[in-house]
Amino acid sequence: MNIKYIIKKDIEQALSKISDKNYKPLIMLTKNSKFGHYQVNNLIKISNSFNIKPNDLFEKIILFFKKNYMYEKINFSEPGFINIFINSSWLSEELEKIFFSPRLGIKRFSPKNIIVDYSAPNIAKEMHIGHLRSTIIGDVMARTLEFLGHNVIRANHIGDWGTQFGILIAYLKYEKLINKLQNNLLTLKDLEHIYCKSKNKYDSDEFFSKKSREYVVKLQNGDKKCHSIWKKLVYITMNENYKIYKKLNVTLKKEHTMGESTYKKMLLKIVQDLKRKKIAIEKNGTTIVYLDEFKNKSGNSMGVIVQKRDKGFLYSTTDIACLKYRYEKLHADRVIYYIDSRQHQHLLQVWIIAKKANYIPENLLLEHHMFGMMLSKNKRPFKTRDGNTIKLSDFLNEAINRAKKLILTKKPHLTHKKIIKLANTIGISAIKYADLSKNRSTNYIFDWDKMINFEGNTAPYIQYAYTRIMSILKKSTISIHKLKQKVLLNKPSEINLAIKILEFEEIILLIADKGTPHVMCKYLYELATYFSNFYEECSILFCKKIKICKSRLKLSFLTARTLKKGLNILGIKTVKKM
Ligand code: ARG
Numbered sequence: 053m054n055i056k057y058i059i060k061k062d063i064e065q066a067l068s069k070i071s072d073k074n075y076k077p078l079i080m081l082t083k084n085s086k087f088g089h090y091q092v093n094n095l096i097k098i099s100n101s102f103n104i105k106p107n108d109l110f111e112k113i114i115l116f117f118k119k120n121y122m123y124e125k126i127n128f129s130e131p132g133f134i135n136i137f138i139n140s141s142w143l144s145e146e147l148e149k150i151f152f153s154p155r156l157g158i159k160r161f162s163p164k165n166i167i168v169d170y171s172a173p174n175i176a177k178e179m180h181i182g183h184l185r186s187t188i189i190g191d192v193m194a195r196t197l198e199f200l201g202h203n204v205i206r207a208n209h210i211g212d213w214g215t216q217f218g219i220l221i222a223y224l225k226y227e228k229l230i231n232k233l234q235n236n237l238l239t240l241k242d243l244e245h246i247y248c249k250s251k252n253k254y255d256s257d258e259f260f261s262k263k264s265r266e267y268v269v270k271l272q273n274g275d276k277k278c279h280s281i282w283k284k285l286v287y288i289t290m291n292e293n294y295k296i297y298k299k300l301n302v303t304l305k306k307e308h309t310m311g312e313s314t315y316k317k318m319l320l321k322i323v324q325d326l327k328r329k330k331i332a333i334e335k336n337g338t339t340i341v342y343l344d345e346f347k348n349k350s351g352n353s354m355g356v357i358v359q360k361r362d363k364g365f366l367y368s369t370t371d372i373a374c375l376k377y378r379y380e381k382l383h384a385d386r387v388i389y390y391i392d393s394r395q396h397q398h399l400l401q402v403w404i405i406a407k408k409a410n411y412i413p414e415n416l417l418l419e420h421h422m423f424g425m426m427l428s429k430n431k432r433p434f435k436t437r438d439g440n441t442i443k444l445s446d447f448l449n450e451a452i453n454r455a456k457k458l459i460l461t462k463k464p465h466l467t468h469k470k471i472i473k474l475a476n477t478i479g480i481s482a483i484k485y486a487d488l489s490k491n492r493s494t495n496y497i498f499d500w501d502k503m504i505n506f507e508g509n510t511a512p513y514i515q516y517a518y519t520r521i522m523s524i525l526k527k528s529t530i531s532i533h534k535l536k537q538k539v540l541l542n543k544p545s546e547i548n549l550a551i552k553i554l555e556f557e558e559i560i561l562l563i564a565d566k567g568t569p570h571v572m573c574k575y576l577y578e579l580a581t582y583f584s585n586f587y588e589e590c591s592i593l594f595c596k597k598i599k600i601c602k603s604r605l606k607l608s609f610l611t612a613r614t615l616k617k618g619l620n621i622l623g624i625k626t627v628k629k630m
Pocket of ligand 1: 169211389
């Protein structure tokens, strides 16, 4: 149920009777229900363009407004607001519908093929803190769209192709490490170490760099030995990464891995085709696409290289091929990329080239949901004490350890096993929530102390609110699942809570559109707070009349279900006891 949307449409309908112009009324949930449950907030602005007083415009709107059962009353308040009161019997009927719906009444869409490109770590390197945002924000989007009935294709575009593999193979051979690798005796940490050393050698040793390039060619030509080494490198890396995904409660699995290597066979054809279509030209052996849409520092069209002089392909070439594949083979209707903001220009260029070459139609929905960085308290990028990037696994372990310490002080009597389990859930949830609750488009300051905190807009607060409601429900002798008694909404806190519960669909739709998990966090925080207000004002287990008890139990149960579903969309687990 999207009440805000209904109100907007009704007001728009009334405005369309008054003028041909297309006005966009701004509808808001109010903070104080004395001024209605909802408000039209931009009446002054609209009335200005009519050249009449807001109150006079209100009178006109009311003349044409189709006031149905949903509306209790509508009035005007100075200086220029329309206050809308929702009928509580109508609210009660809507709650009834969602109470018996396993999807909380949220309708399914006719399915679209939507690609969510997220996480995308690189091979032979451990995931670091820079991968967190893409991984968890992208996962929220995948879960949201899937819940709405879409066919979501999770795409983990891992960095598993390129010249670095020639260097790695050359180095593993040089250090006689191939057997160790094939016998699973090298860890990802070892590989990262080897990667650094091999790169240094490549830069300083000419013979070695020649060898490396030979291995690149061999690998590209499908040499069996090189291929099996490459496969092992990918396997060791991703094996560790899947552990991280599991720990993070992220839904990425093996079958979602569609790395750069997926498109390797397309690259040469793409370059030839771009040349044939006169989109790319060859200059001193390098193949370049010049784009008038982008200017370089000297004001000339910017060149995007798609093939180097040594015949190697680039990150852009792969992304062009990948987009072609996503449209032709995966029949994408919408492609959403979760990559940090520094790659925005790269994506725009790739999209333009793919359109120019007719690989994708003009109307394919392409979105870059970029995000800012995590900063430390001194507003610098979040790093280890010695200035290195923080490994994601170390970061997660630190969160779990901090949660464990907190649990030990609050619940020292729990068994060791329970403490570990709880610490895992609380620690990971807290990290995820701390990130997801920030507007993704900006940088944010990460603060350990604020994160694992039972107060404020944090995961523990919401999780605790959920367990508290569940324990209230447990105390009741009434079987809640089949309750026939309709919800009775009398007290303001009951009505506010009911409206908040019904707002859930609007929030989900907003995320599906914009990929902004923070609106869900804000919503869950408000829902939990509204429940607290309700709990303070209304007795749930000990009411004078049994029907009031039943009604309030039902409202509580709906709150708990909504909290749980909301957390689930965020990829955050609930716990039974805290
Ligand atoms: N592996 C890349 C990186 O670490 C991110 C890939 C994002 N996806 C894409 N289709 N380019 O920067």
